[in-house]
Amino acid sequence: MERLLLFYKLIVWGYAALDYISSEQRNESWFVLSSLIYFCLSLSASIVRNVRWKKGAALCSVVLVILSSAYVEPSFGLLLPLNGYELASFYIPRLWGIWVVLLVPMVWLGPSAAKLYGLVALFSLVSVTTAKRHLERMKQQEDRLDQLRNDWHRLTRSVNEYHQYIKQSEYMLQLEERNRLSQRIHDQIGHSLTGALIQMEAAKRLMDGDRNKAKQLLENAIHISKEGIEQIRMTLKQMKPPPEQMGINRVKLFIDEFSAQHHLPIPLVCKGDLDVITPIQWKVIYENMAEALTNAIKYAEATAIAVEIHVLNRVIKVEVKDNGKGATKIKKGLGIIGMEERAASVHGTVIVDGTNGFSVTTLLPIHE
Amino acid sequence: MLEIKQVTKKFGDFIAVDHMSLSVAEGEIFGFLGANGAGKSTTINMIAGLLRPNAGEITILGKDITRHRQFAKRQIGIVPQEIAIYENLTAYENVEFFAGLYGLRGAELRQRVEEALEFVGLSDKRKRYPKHFSGGMKRRLNIACAIAHRPKLIIMDEPTVGIDPQSRNDILAAVKKLNDMGCTMIYTSHYMEEVEEICTRIAIIDHGKIIAEGTKEQLEAMITDTKDIWIEIRGMDQLNKQHLQDIPGVKAVQCEENIIKISSDINVNHLNQIVQCLINDGVEIRSLEDQSPNLETVFLTLTGRNLRDS
Numbered sequence: 062m063e064r065l066l067l068f069y070k071l072i073v074w075g076y077a078a079l080d081y082i083s084s085e086q087r088n089e090s091w092f093v094l095s096s097l098i099y100f101c102l103s104l105s106a107s108i109v110r111n112v113r114w115k116k117g118a119a120l121c122s123v124v125l126v127i128l129s130s131a132y133v134e135p136s137f138g139l140l141l142p143l144n145g146y147e148l149a150s151f152y153i154p155r156l157w158g159i160w161v162v163l164l165v166p167m168v169w170l171g172p173s174a175a176k177l178y179g180l181v182a183l184f185s186l187v188s189v190t191t192a193k194r195h196l197e198r199m200k201q202q203e204d205r206l207d208q209l210r211n212d213w214h215r216l217t218r219s220v221n222e223y224h225q226y227i228k229q230s231e232y233m234l235q236l237e238e239r240n241r242l243s244q245r246i247h248d249q250i251g252h253s254l255t256g257a258l259i260q261m262e263a264a265k266r267l268m269d270g271d272r273n274k275a276k277q278l279l280e281n282a283i284h285i286s287k288e289g290i291e292q293i294r295m296t297l298k299q300m301k302p303p304p305e306q307m308g309i310n311r312v313k314l315f316i317d318e319f320s321a322q323h324h325l326p327i328p329l330v331c332k333g334d335l336d337v338i339t340p341i342q343w344k345v346i347y348e349n350m351a352e353a354l355t356n357a358i359k360y361a362e363a364t365a366i367a368v369e370i371h372v373l374n375r376v377i378k379v380e381v382k383d384n385g386k387g388a389t390k391i392k393k394g395l396g397i398i399g400m401e402e403r404a405a406s407v408h409g410t411v412i413v414d415g416t417n418g419f420s421v422t423t424l425l426p427i428h429e
Numbered sequence: 430m431l432e433i434k435q436v437t438k439k440f441g442d443f444i445a446v447d448h449m450s451l452s453v454a455e456g457e458i459f460g461f462l463g464a465n466g467a468g469k470s471t472t473i474n475m476i477a478g479l480l481r482p483n484a485g486e487i488t489i490l491g492k493d494i495t496r497h498r499q500f501a502k503r504q505i506g507i508v509p510q511e512i513a514i515y516e517n518l519t520a521y522e523n524v525e526f527f528a529g530l531y532g533l534r535g536a537e538l539r540q541r542v543e544e545a546l547e548f549v550g551l552s553d554k555r556k557r558y559p560k561h562f563s564g565g566m567k568r569r570l571n572i573a574c575a576i577a578h579r580p581k582l583i584i585m586d587e588p589t590v591g592i593d594p595q596s597r598n599d600i601l602a603a604v605k606k607l608n609d610m611g612c613t614m615i616y617t618s619h620y621m622e623e624v625e626e627i628c629t630r631i632a633i634i635d636h637g638k639i640i641a642e643g644t645k646e647q648l649e650a651m652i653t654d655t656k657d658i659w660i661e662i663r664g665m666d667q668l669n670k671q672h673l674q675d676i677p678g679v680k681a682v683q684c685e686e687n688i689i690k691i692s693s694d695i696n697v698n699h700l701n702q703i704v705q706c707l708i709n710d711g712v713e714i715r716s717l718e719d720q721s722p723n724l725e726t727v728f729l730t731l732t733g734r735n736l737r738d739s
Contacts, residue, residue, distance in 0.1 A: 373730065375651040376641075380733060391636075392442045412635050412732055424640060424731060 063107040065192045066147060070103055073140050073181065080136040088133060095129035095137065106147070119148040135174065141166060142182035146189055160186055245296050253289035257282040308343030309335055309370075315351060316368060323358055326365050333372030342425050345407055346370065346379050349400045353381035353421040356396055361385025361419050372427075379423040388415030397421075430455040430613045431476065431582060436485030438471050438637075445471040447637035448485070453582075453615060453630075458608050460628030461617040462724060464736050468637035469617040470510055473586045476615070477507045489582065503531060506580035510587045512567050513574075514559050520546065520570050521555040528577035545577040549603065565596020572603060576612075583607055584615045589623060601627055619736050621724045631724065635732050649722045650695060652730045655680055656721035658703070660689045663713040672710060676702045687715075695721070 074096065081092055099122060106118035122144045130138030142163045149159045163182045167175045260282035267275040313329060320327040338346070350368060357366050363385030371378045391397075391413055400421065401411045409425035431453040438446040446468045453459045461469045474480040476487060478494055478501055487494045494501035514523045524542045533541055546552045549569035559567055568588055576583060585604065589597045604627055608614050618624050624631055625645055632642040641648055662668070665687055673682045673689070678697030683690040691703065707714055728736050 371730075373652040374654045376731070378731060382733070390443055393444065410638055410640050412638065412640060414636065414732070414734065416734075420733060422731070422733065 062193060062196050065196075066143065066189065067103060067107060069185065069188060070140060070143050073143060073185070074099070077134065077136040077139055081134045084134075084136075091129075091133045095125060095133050099125055099129075099140070112151075116148070116151055119144060119151070123148055138166070138170075138174075139178065139181045142178075142185040143189070146185060156186075156190060249292045249296070250289055253285050253292065257285040257289065260285065308338055308340070308346070311343070312347055312350065312368075312370070315347065316354075319351075319354055325358075325363070327354070328365075328367050330367070330369045330371075332370070335370070335372060337372060337427055338377060342377065342407055345403045345409070345425065346377070346423065348403055349411070349421070349423045350379060350381055352396050352400055356421070357381065357383040357385065357419065361387075363418065375427050377423075377425045377427060379425075380420055381422075382418055382420035384418045387417060387419050391415050430457075430490060431615070432486075432488045432491075433472070433476070434486045434488075436472070436475060436482045436487060438468075438475060438480060439483050445637050446475070446482070449634075449637065449639055450485075451632055451639060451642065453613060455581075455613050456608070456611070457630055458604065458614040458616060458628045460624040460631040461615065461634055462619070462621065462624045462631055462728070462736070463617075463634035464619055464734065467634045469634055470586055471637075472634075473507070473584055473615070473617060476584060477505055478502060503578065504581045506575035506578065506583045508568075508572050508575045508583070508585040508588050510590065512564075512571050514567060514570055516558065516560045519556050519558055520551055520562075520573075523559065523570060524573045524577050527574035531578035533578060541577045541579065545573040548576065548606075549573045550599070563593070563596070565592040565599070568592055568596060568600060569603075572600070576607065580612070582613045582615065584617075586617050587619070588616075589618065589620065597623075621728070621736055625724050633724070633728055633731070635728075640731055641727065645724065646695075648724060648727050652727055653722055654695050655692045656695045656719070658691045658693070658700070659718040659720055660691070660703075660707070661715040661717075662687055662689060662707065663715055664711065667711045668707070669710055672706050673703065676706060679703075 078092075078096070102118050102122045102125065106115050106122070109115055109118065123141065126137055126140045126144055130136070130141070145163050146159055149162045153159050153162065160182075163186065164179070167178055170178055260278045264275040264278035264282065267278065309331065316327050316329050319325075354366060354368075357363055361383045363383035366381065366383040369378070369380045369382075371380070393413075397411070397413055400423065404411045404423050404425065407425055409423060412420075412422040412424070414420045414422070433449055433451050436446055436449050437444065449468075449472065461472065463469050471480065475482050476489075476494070478498055481495065489501050489504050492500055515526070518526060521542060524545050525538065528538055528541055528545070543552070546555055549572050551566065551569055551573060554562075554566070559570055562570065572585075572588070585600075588600050592600075601623060604614055604616060616624065616628060628645070630642070630644055631648060632639045633648065634640070641651055643651075665684060668684070668689070670682050670684065673679060673691060676693075676699050678694040678699050679691060680694065681692045683692075693699065704714065704717075722730075725736060728734075
């Protein structure tokens with residue numbers, strides 16, 4: 062801004078200088094001196110940081126301009142609007158106030174000079190004001206850009222942290238699982254195998270002497286081994302949970318509790334092959350459904366809410382629909398935005414419709 | 430050709446278009462399918478530069494339309510939903526006027542106007558006033574007004590609303606012809622059949638969002654991978670079900686009284702083989718009904734609503 066003001070001053074000064082050269086008066090040294098002082102003041106006003114110094118420099122410039130227009134060269138007075146603006150803008154917040162102040166000197170000028178002065182004053186005011194506005198806007202934009210950059214940075218970092226966290230938890234889970242497995246093998250299978258082995262060793266020694274005893278021991282060993290195998294089978298079976306157990310059971314449990322809590326029937330319909338839903342999708346489904354159900358209770362005045370999970374060929378559709386009053390105009394609150402964001406995190410969308418009751422549909426694509 | 434990135438348009442609290450992103454490639458007939466009030470026209474108006482998006486960016490041939498307004502306007506021809514022609518100008522004058530707005534002058538202007546009128550089949554009515562025209566003729570005149578400056582992208586916003594079937598077929602044919610001539614088309618409608626018939630790619634829009642996008646086949650494949658054919662026959666006892674099941678692609682065959690329901694892979698076309706098989710078995714075919722999914726079912730399945738009653 063200051064640089065622009067300097068530039069405008071230079072233009073007006075150039076005009077004054079031309080005017081001076083073309084006129085007949087010849088007191089060059091004074092003109093050059095006042096010009097130089099003027100330059101110094103203007104430059105120092107833009108160099109110093111302290112506001113008080115700035116004000117001082119601006120005031121000095123105004124005094125200088127008035128003095129030199131009176132004693133050296135009248136066209137120097139054309140610089141007055143710019144300097145006056147500079148000074149007045151420290152004190153007067155309103156544009157028209159500055160404008161009035163700038164026009165005051167016209168009272169003392171002759172008609173032709175007043176016209177020129179008025180023109181230059183108008184030019185100065187308009188150009189400086191536009192420049193100022195532009196700069197302000199630019200600054201705003203830059204601030205916004207900065208903020209966006211910061212946001213971006215922050216988000217990237219949290220994404221990275223998130224990735225780290227996922228890796229960490231995966232590793233932890235693996236450790237826990239391994240631990241559990243080794244414990245199981247040790248506690249059950251290990252014991253039975255060792256038991257069987259001891260019995261068989263004993264049978265081998267007794268084989269030649271007491272055949273009956275040996276036979277009995279072998280029977281025992283066979284029995285223990287059978288039990289061991291059975292245990293292995295059980296362990297394996299327990300280890301492998303049915304894939305949909307986590308997701309759908311959690312959903313069912315939530316719906317049952319919610320239904321009981323609010324004395325409201327909430328039928329759940331599942332269609333299609335639930336196995337294709339990944340754990341992360343289950344998380345989105347669960348959270349969106351919980352949010353939609355809570356919203357329905359809060360706002361809809363509904364007497365029934367239906368939940369449908371429908372696995373289609375390439376999409377999963379989860380619909381929570383109530384028979385309440387609906388909404389003709391939907392204002393997106395944090396809840397809906399949250400649902401949309403969660404869905405978007407797995408490339409899905411959310412459709413909110415209030416024309417017939419209120420329904421929230423989450424659509425998630427199935428990736429092969 | 431056209432790229433829409435994260436465009437949002439709000440009217441007060443109402444969000445007409447909600448973070449919409451899509452791209453239309455050159456030479457496509459891109460269909461916007463959605464119920465009334467889904468945000469189709471708002472999107473169109475933003476592409477045409479009549480509305481400014483609250484957020485997001487629209488580019489045509491790589492240039493931002495808000496920064497290159499003149500350029501963008503010359504590339505686009507728009508046939509609005511409401512017929513926009515002057516009743517007190519002749520057909521010729523109407524086209525001349527609109528083409529003139531794009532800076533065409535003199536002999537070139539006259540030639541283009543002639544071409545446009547010829548294209549929509551109104552050459553012989555050039556001196557007539559549109560107030561004597563039928564709805565379909567007005568539509569066609571409106572199309573002529575939109576194409577005289579030879580735009581690269583032509584947008585038609587529900588051009589078949591309220592006109593007779595003949596004119597409708599003419600318009601659909603015109604869309605195809607313009608596309609053959611190298612124009613990229615955007616076509617909006619809430620008539621599923623039209624979109625299914627002419628569009629190479631379709632976006633299903635609901636509540637200002639694109640909920641699905643792709644070719645007709647891709648959209649249908651979203652909801653199912655089987656299609657059903659119902660065949661009413663006479664002489665069920667002569668039928669050998671196994672013959673039908675042996676046809677590649679057939680997943681299941683169900684017989685109920687005199688109707689055979691065949692479910693099969695959506696990507697396989699084996700209607701000929703099925704019919705042949707029935708004839709070989711000496712069965713008389715009374716009627717044949719294709720119960721395959723269509724865009725209407727896709728819309729219904731995804732949104733829970735019909736295209737037309739919402």
